[in-house]
Amino acid sequence: MTTTEESATAAATGASATERFRADKTAVADTPPERVSMLAREVLSAIHATIRANQVSYAEYDALKAWLIQVGADGEWPLFLDVFLENVVEEVASADREGSKGTIEGPFYAPGAPELPAEATLPMRPDEPGTPLVFHGQVRSADGTPLAGARVDIWHCDALGYYAQFAPGLPEWNLRGVITADDQGRFRIRTIQPAPYQIPTDGATGALIRAADWHAWRPAHLHLKVSADGHQLVTTQLYFPGDPHNEDDIASAVKPELMLDPKPSGDGVDVEYDFVLAPS
Ligand code: MBD
Ligand code: FE
Numbered sequence: 439m440t441t442t443e444e445s446a447t448a449a450a451t452g453a454s455a456t457e458r459f460r461a462d463k464t465a466v467a468d469t470p471p472e473r474v475s476m477l478a479r480e481v482l483s484a485i486h487a488t489i490r491a492n493q494v495s496y497a498e499y500d501a502l503k504a505w506l507i508q509v510g511a512d513g514e515w516p517l518f519l520d521v522f523l524e525n526v527v528e529e530v531a532s533a534d535r536e537g538s539k540g541t542i543e544g545p546f547y548a549p550g551a552p553e554l555p556a557e558a559t560l561p562m563r564p565d566e567p568g569t570p571l572v573f574h575g576q577v578r579s580a581d582g583t584p585l586a587g588a589r590v591d592i593w594h595c596d597a598l599g600y601y602a603q604f605a606p607g608l609p610e611w612n613l614r615g616v617i618t619a620d621d622q623g624r625f626r627i628r629t630i631q632p633a634p635y636q637i638p639t640d641g642a643t644g645a646l647i648r649a650a651d652w653h654a655w656r657p658a659h660l661h662l663k664v665s666a667d668g669h670q671l672v673t674t675q676l677y678f679p680g681d682p683h684n685e686d687d688i689a690s691a692v693k694p695e696l697m698l699d700p701k702p703s704g705d706g707v708d709v710e711y712d713f714v715l716a717p718s
Pocket of ligand 2: 544546635661
């Protein structure tokens with residue numbers, strides 16, 4: 439482990455994720471007051487019911503206040519919400535969409551990664567640790583037509599579990615790129631296998647996980663946004679069989695359709711995965 443990566447902290451990661459969210463997701467939903475009122479009332483009623491049913495004390499109420507203040511101070515609202523709520527938002531949003539399954543985006547996407555050709559190696563350090571991984575496949579429309587020039591925006595953490603731009607000391611676009619598929623919608627990406635990801639243990643989200651005696655792990659995963667003209671973009675993640683946390687992902691974002699089938703190849707692994715996009 440390098441010194442730079444050892445210095446990754448919840449505060450640094452959280453601050454970057456909060457800044458990223460503010461920069462990219464400024465659009466505020468134009469929600470009518472009746473809907474705001476209904477949603478806020480339902481959420482508050484659920485909390486009231488929990489307080490009554492469990493006879494919550496003033497000490498516990500104050501612990502909650504202190505914790506909520508700390509989530510913001512650590513910049514961990516994007517992390518906390520994406521880990522514990524986004525999976526249900528994604529489920530509702532994609533319920534009626536045909537084509538490849540999606541899953542949550544999570545807090546560590548960065549738009550504007552380097553543009554790469556259909557056969558490419560992701561930006562990485564000369565001595566990038568990890569098992570070499572070749573990830574290839576084809577992007578097709580729901581009727582089977584190959585989607586020429588489809589775009590595969592891929593990002594993942596390194597072999598120590600750190601994401602470029604959210605942990606200090608990594609090159610800006612390490613293990614991030616936007617691949618344009620060829621005229622048959624095919625792509626071939628050389629990278630390294632990501633490590634399982636542990637939620638930062640030194641921030642407010644980690645404190646909750648510890649206080650509740652949960653575990654802090656996500657299984658190893660590749661993140662992707664796959665898109666093509668005239669089609670709906672799919673945000674997804676792909677997972678590796680045998681990971682101990684495929685069955686108990688803290689972010690509840692694993693689906694059977696998202697499991698890869700890696701084959702040993704040379705000194706690494708080869709995985710093939712095709713995407714099907716729904717017309718827009
Ligand atoms: C991650 O890497 C991630 O993908 C999600 C959803 C939440 C926290 C860290
Ligand atoms: Fe991730």
